[in-house]
């Protein structure tokens with residue numbers, strides 16, 4: 310159980326994969342920038358052996374898994390030291406299912422950082438079950454570290470991009486994005502997309518007279534209003550506001566081509582509470598060329 314009085318840590322999930330090592334480095338840098346401790350966690354569990362293994366065999370297998378886990382944690386620790394310098398660091402091994410352990414610990418973390426892939430899955434798979442599951446159920450922000458190409462390290466320069474959709478989760482995402490841009494001393498690009506193409510096509514086929522230009526002006530005004538308070542709070546962060554008439558995921562990916570981080574809410578206006586991730590966040594976890602922060 311975490312010590313809740315201590316300073317909240319940046320929590321990274323370690324599973325022996327290259328992707329998790331990229332995540333560990335990203336987490337170490339994040340901890341350094343935020344003057345937070347770094348917590349490296351590995352979880353291991355026995356496969357469902359049922360009656361096919363005796364207790365002695367089970368104990369032996371678990372011991373081997375634990376030993377391997379400690380080896381991976383030592384490797385991740387060395388990687389973190391190499392990047393994060395003097396950050397306060399602790400490693401932890403838990404016996405239990407990884408996604409559940411990470412979700413539980415997310416309640417005490419500043420942010421959870423994971424690789425997009427791990428040791429499992431299959432070739433061509435774009436995001437693993439631990440990373441998607443933790444994004445859907447964590448108690449706080451989760452960053453899934455991705456590179457421009459599969460298996461490559463994430464980009465380290467460029468702006469922070471945030472998707473602004475006017476929802477409550479979207480506002481929390483804006484707060485997180487400003488903090489990240491401020492720590493990294495880079496500009497923030499606030500992107501608001503405002504039309505679903507299917508709606509536009511249906512409407513243009515019907516005899517409605519809609520002034521799309523005026524709608525766009527309204528959306529621009531709305532974005533400016535939503536951003537005004539934050540810009541005052543972070544006067545040193547240069548902000549660019551983009552209003553895009555496109556589907557959210559396409560608009561965000563286009564604006565994030567040069568970005569080092571893309572920040573979205575865990576669900577938008579269309580996903581009811583308790584239903585996990587919205588489709589935009591899910592699609593970004595699979596297709597973004599830079600780390601994705603999913604914030605709730």
Ligand SMILES: Nc1ncnc2c1ncn2[C@@H]1O[C@H](COP(=O)(O)OP(=O)(O)OP(=O)(O)O)[C@@H](O)[C@H]1O
Pocket residue numbers: 321322323324326328329330332350351352353407422423424425426427428429430431436437438439440441
């Ligand atoms: N056992 C674990 N303990 C701690 N963190 C983990 C563990 N497994 C995965 N992670 C974290 O989650 C990230 C994504 O791994 P994930 O397991 O989701 O993908 P995968 O192994 O490719 O697919 P899957 O396990 O769904 O078959 C890893 O890079 C790591 O950060």
Ligand SMILES: [Mg+2]
Pocket residue numbers: 324427428429430437438439
């Ligand atoms: Mg896995």
